[in-house]
Amino acid sequence: MLKKLLKISGDRRQSTEDRRQTKRLLFAFCLFSALCILSSVSCAPKHVVMPSYEGVSLEKILIELKDISAIEAILSIEYEKNDDAMSGDALLTLSENSLNLRLYYLGFLAWEVKENKGIIKSNPSLDKNKSILLIDGIRNSFFWWNIKDYTLQEQENSYELENSYRKIIMNKKTLLPVEQTIELNSGEKLNITYGDPVKLNSEGTKDKQDAANSSLDLWYPSRLKIDFKNHSMKIKVKSYSVLR
Numbered sequence: 104m105l106k107k108l109l110k111i112s113g114d115r116r117q118s119t120e121d122r123r124q125t126k127r128l129l130f131a132f133c134l135f136s137a138l139c140i141l142s143s144v145s146c147a148p149k150h151v152v153m154p155s156y157e158g159v160s161l162e163k164i165l166i167e168l169k170d171i172s173a174i175e176a177i178l179s180i181e182y183e184k185n186d187d188a189m190s191g192d193a194l195l196t197l198s199e200n201s202l203n204l205r206l207y208y209l210g211f212l213a214w215e216v217k218e219n220k221g222i223i224k225s226n227p228s229l230d231k232n233k234s235i236l237l238i239d240g241i242r243n244s245f246f247w248w249n250i251k252d253y254t255l256q257e258q259e260n261s262y263e264l265e266n267s268y269r270k271i272i273m274n275k276k277t278l279l280p281v282e283q284t285i286e287l288n289s290g291e292k293l294n295i296t297y298g299d300p301v302k303l304n305s306e307g308t309k310d311k312q313d314a315a316n317s318s319l320d321l322w323y324p325s326r327l328k329i330d331f332k333n334h335s336m337k338i339k340v341k342s343y344s345v346l347r
Contacts, residue, residue, distance in 0.1 A: 177342035297324035
């Protein structure tokens with residue numbers, strides 16, 4: 104209920120002014136509510152036409168993806184462990200042999216993780232579970248196509264790529280990953296899910312000549328979720344570019 108700005112007194116003119124003020128406030132409140140509704144409607148996300156590569160060779164897709172040598176991305180990250188949560192924006196530079204992740208909270212650098220050929224440097228330090236989540240989870244979720252020595256099973260709506268420790272389920276129509284499971288040496292599993300595909304624009308490929316020679320548009324999942332034990336990390340990809 105709106106509070107009156109003026110105290111009601113026994114004076115009739117004062118009471119009339121109170122009523123007018125209340126009406127003005129009610130009108131302003133209704134107008135503001137209407138504008139909020141209109142704004143929410145106009146800002147609703149537009150329908151995205153999903154890619155369709157039906158009939159395109161899966162091998163062709165994987166060959167083109169394996170030409171990518173590095174990925175640069177701006178991310179929004181939400182990390183959860185039991186009831187504890189942390190969120191922030193991050194800058195990621197990633198290749199198959201190296202990772203550099205800088206996590207910012209309220210504009211300040213809160214965490215930096217570097218990995219190069221298995222050597223990890225982190226400030227602050229990482230425990231084993233966070234290391235698996237941030238390094239193995241992020242690298243394999245973005246470079247999902249680097250699976251080796253796999254067998255292929257074709258289902259009605261999906262392809263399943265599987266080797267001795269890794270399984271990737273791909274949507275047959277979009278040829279993008281839907282789920283991925285990685286079994287670690289300990290027997291524990293790293294689970295990754297994907298969603299909201301986005302098309303890479305012309306500015307997203309560093310090597311323009313290679314981009315021009317590519318016969319296929321490059322799409323990537325803009326939302327990822329990585330789960331390991333009681334740790335969970337949600338990632339929203341805000342910017343994405345590749346180097347071929």
